[in-house]
Amino acid sequence: MSEIDIRHVEEATAHMLPAQETVFEDGWMFRFNTGVSRNTNAVWPLTAAPDGLESRIESCERAYAERGLPCNFRLTPLDEGKVIESFLLARGYTPLRPMIVMTCPMTEPADGLVGDDLTEIDLDAWLDLVRRINDDPKAHGLQAKREALTGLSLPVWYTALVRDGRECSYGRSVQYEDLYQLAELFTVAELRGQGLGAQLIHGLTKIGREAGARTAYVQGVTESNTGARRLYERLGYRDAYRFHYMTPP
Numbered sequence: 001m002s003e004i005d006i007r008h009v010e011e012a013t014a015h016m017l018p019a020q021e022t023v024f025e026d027g028w029m030f031r032f033n034t035g036v037s038r039n040t041n042a043v044w045p046l047t048a049a050p051d052g053l054e055s056r057i058e059s060c061e062r063a064y065a066e067r068g069l070p071c072n073f074r075l076t077p078l079d080e081g082k083v084i085e086s087f088l089l090a091r092g093y094t095p096l097r098p099m100i101v102m103t104c105p106m107t108e109p110a111d112g113l114v115g116d117d118l119t120e121i122d123l124d125a126w127l128d129l130v131r132r133i134n135d136d137p138k139a140h141g142l143q144a145k146r147e148a149l150t151g152l153s154l155p156v157w158y159t160a161l162v163r164d165g166r167e168c169s170y171g172r173s174v175q176y177e178d179l180y181q182l183a184e185l186f187t188v189a190e191l192r193g194q195g196l197g198a199q200l201i202h203g204l205t206k207i208g209r210e211a212g213a214r215t216a217y218v219q220g221v222t223e224s225n226t227g228a229r230r231l232y233e234r235l236g237y238r239d240a241y242r243f244h245y246m247t248p249p
Contacts (some may be wrong), residue, residue: 002239007046012176020150038245042072049083054214076243080237092249102237103217106209120204126158129170157207161200169200180213
């Protein structure tokens with residue numbers, strides 16, 4: 001896409017990882033979910049600040065309090081003039097570090113990077129792979145992952161990259177209309193720097209291109225993760241916009 005449609009990408013992102021409950025109110029999306037993920041448990045304002053912003057925020061806070069959940073907000077450039085952010089800051093909310101959405105047109109891969117080592121597996125096998133090769137406990141909310149991904153009605157692919165008989169990397173991808181998100185990309189620490197990340201991304205991109213998607217994207221890239229940013233940029237990804245969460249006092 002030549003000019004990013006932020007609302008379209010945000011709506012797609014929400015569809016790609018469903019919350020247990022979703023409510024829409026005048027262009028704002030309320031996502032309710034147990035567990036620790038803010039993605040599935042936050043208010044997503046998909047329009048600029050409305051008249052009567054205070055009453056809207058209070059309505060949000062009541063809705064989450066009634067469910068025993070924290071009222072997080074996910075803010076993007078759709079918050080024109082940072083009006084919502086300024087109001088939440090005055091209310092005692094804390095902004096978390098910004099994250100980047102990067103996009104890339106679905107073009108042909110470079111020679112020699114076609115992702116032929118990539119294997120498609122089912123959800124159970126993929127979750128088991130996550131448990132076995134990723135030592136980060138943050139990746140191990142497997143039951144919450146299972147519940148969210150089992151409820152997904154969109155085309156989704158779970159993949160493993162195996163080289164010389166060893167499981168090296170994994171990732172998943174999901175398509176919503178013309179958009180194709182690459183998510184939870186991981187390579188075993190001691191195998192990084194060998195081109196496996198690029199191989200994984202190219203393999204997933206090949207799947208999406210064959211499925212008819214036009215724009216690939218990743219979300220949640222941080223400024224400090226320079227290695228990931230350099231890899232994505234080398235593969236044709238460019239910054240599209242930033243978002244961040246705000247957590248209640």
